[in-house]
Amino acid sequence: MSCPRIAAAQCLAAIVGDGQSLSRQLTINETKLPENQRSLYRELCYGTLRQYWRLDAALKPCFSRPLKKRDLDIKMLVYVGAYQLFHTRVPHHAAINSCVEGARKLNKKWAAGMINAILRRCQREGDELFEGLSPAAASSHPQWLHQAISRAWPEAADQIFTANNSHPPFCLRVNAQHSDRDAYLDALRAEGIGASHCAFSARGLRLDQAVPVSSLPGFAEGSVSVQDEAAQLCTDLLDLAPGQRVLDACAAPGGKTCAILEAEPALDEVVALDVDGQRLERVEDNLERLGLRASCAVADASTTDWWDGRHFDRILLDAPCSATGVLRRNPDIRLHRRAEDIAELAALQGKMLDALWQCLAPGGRLVYATCSVLPAENTSSVGAFLARHSDARHIEIKAPWGLNVEFGRQILPQTDGADGFFYAVLSKDAA
Ligand SMILES: C[S@@+](CC[C@H](N)C(=O)[O-])C[C@H]1O[C@@H](n2cnc3c(N)ncnc32)[C@H](O)[C@@H]1O
Structure with missing residues (x-):
């Protein structure tokens, strides 16, 4: 049985090293995990990828030598650890220990000390680690895309970069042939699911937080679809x-x-x-x-x-x-x-x-x-x-x-x- 940090590191290694897509790789690794660990796993995969270029630039100097391609899982374990330290509320000791332990579970005991040292340095230096990054790296975008967006939308570029690194909202389209939007909103609230009208789509509802589609009333019967x-x-x-x-x-x-x-x-x-x-x-x-x-x-x-x-x-x-x-x-x-x-x-x-x-x-x-x-x-x-x-x-x-x-x-x-x-x-x- 794997653990969410290892599964996330392996998923990221396949994406970064082999050019796999997140949607495909996410499912492959998820099946190795018990149900109650899957949401953490997803959060680690999505979150670390959103912050990838920023973490990559900041962490580069922390590795004393480049790792071999076959050890990309170890490198990604460090990124997953750093993502937790800087972007989640996971207690620092849990984030660090689980990644160090992850190296042992991957039969790469040699990497445990290195992971520990890098993550402790992240903990010690905090935001100083990100000082001096290029604007592209600081925004966690590749250089070419940072430049293309900045040129196209000089006024709004920072807003775009911030939005690109945020959690997306979870929106529904209410099936007009089944019920109207307010009746469905009441049905959601009756299930304890908070939601509000989308600003511009007359059929759209925005949930306060994501839920599995199986808990949406009438989903299987076609009352709603997930759509931005x-x-x-x-x-x-x-x-x-x-x-x-x-x-x-x-x-x-x-x-x-x-x-x-x-x-x-x-x-x-x-x-x-x-x-x-x-x-x-x-x-x-x-x-x-x-x-x-x-x-x-x-x-x-x-x-x-x-x-x-x-x-x-x-x-x-x-x-x-x-x-x-x-x-x-x-x-x-x-x-x-x-x-x-x-x-x-x-x-x-x-x-x-x-x-x-x-x-x-x-x-x-x-x-x-x-x-x-x-x-x-x-x-x-x-x-x-x-x-x-x-x-x-x-x-x-x-x-x-x-x-x-x-x-x-x-x-x-x-x-x-x-x-x-x-x-x-x-x-x-x-x-
Ligand atoms: C943006 S997605 C479409 C999303 C879809 N309209 C929806 O709302 O669910 C673009 C789609 O174009 C398809 N596609 C790419 N090249 C195509 C082509 N030459 N002819 C037809 N479909 C193509 C892709 O397979 C992909 O499913």
């Missing part, structure tokens, strides 16, 4: 109406497909595509839980090979992107994403927009969305598209949320608020 407030805003922008044919071009895991079907139950058809067959299965699971129906297909939306020639009245392109607006939910992205990925993603987004435009009916509407805060994937992608298509019009989004940018509206991630998200609305000239 920013993602919930897409249905209003689609301007749905009975009888429309709607395409969700990048649908998995299906949050927005289901939101569309809940928002307008009298649509003619919803087609949900995704290039990843395994992820598309999650769309089908979500549809089943919510009692909804869509035509799901594995397809590459950057081509029209899958298309039967029948136009869509509405298209949602929730495009693959850098996910730089949701770093707090996917903290491994700050290790895996590279500066050069952004141009590649922008090229793919442009290709998808061009292909999907052909599938849109004259007079139809396409909503382009990303969870990125980088203009290259947002207003610039849309601007370049508009320059290529003379039958495309940009419709300005008038909303109480987000910031108006040249071609769309940008929500910046906020501590205690929505994720970072971008929306643009495009309409096609009538024939």
Whole structure:
């Protein structure tokens, strides 16, 4: 049987050393732990990754020599220990002793003294350990991303960095076909679960703290779904109406497909595509839980090979992107994403927009969305598209949320608020 610190160190070693994703690795290591230790394990994985670049820069001088790749688990045990000392209320002696003990359990007794010495130094020096870090390291972002965000949002950059390092809120979308938001809020309160209205989504509730979905009233029956407030805003922008044919071009895991079907139950058809067959299965699971129906297909939306020639009245392109607006939910992205990925993603987004435009009916509407805060994937992608298509019009989004940018509206991630998200609305000239 493992312990949460060891499991967290092994999870981090796979992410840092082998480029694994947090979502995959988290589950693999979690199964080795008893139920009552899993939330600490998750907190250590997520929290240490959010603080990774800051801890990495501060701890580097504490190692007298670089460790071998096979001892990355030991290095990560130190990071997990330091994360607990600086960012949690775990008593210091427990944080230090459990990490030292962890080295023994990993059959690396030689490392126990080193871990003890480094963590005691962290305890002794406290915040002094972080003095003199570069602005990027101090904000726990890689240099390229710190620079890209600072350039794009000079006024708001610090707020973005802080939000990226915070715990994300836990939001629900109440299924309008089952109950209204206030009735569900009462049902939550009756179960002792505190929640309040989301500021901008009429169907959104924000829980005071995260709970397992199994404890949400009516979850299995489809009364609610977990979805951030920013993602919930897409249905209003689609301007749905009975009888429309709607395409969700990048649908998995299906949050927005289901939101569309809940928002307008009298649509003619919803087609949900995704290039990843395994992820598309999650769309089908979500549809089943919510009692909804869509035509799901594995397809590459950057081509029209899958298309039967029948136009869509509405298209949602929730495009693959850098996910730089949701770093707090996917903290491994700050290790895996590279500066050069952004141009590649922008090229793919442009290709998808061009292909999907052909599938849109004259007079139809396409909503382009990303969870990125980088203009290259947002207003610039849309601007370049508009320059290529003379039958495309940009419709300005008038909303109480987000910031108006040249071609769309940008929500910046906020501590205690929505994720970072971008929306643009495009309409096609009538024939
Ligand atoms: C941002 S996620 C979509 C989230 C989803 N709309 C939701 O709300 O649950 C982007 C999705 O695009 C898919 N994707 C990436 N490239 C694609 C392509 N060429 N064609 C279709 N889907 C693609 C990915 O597999 C991923 O599931």
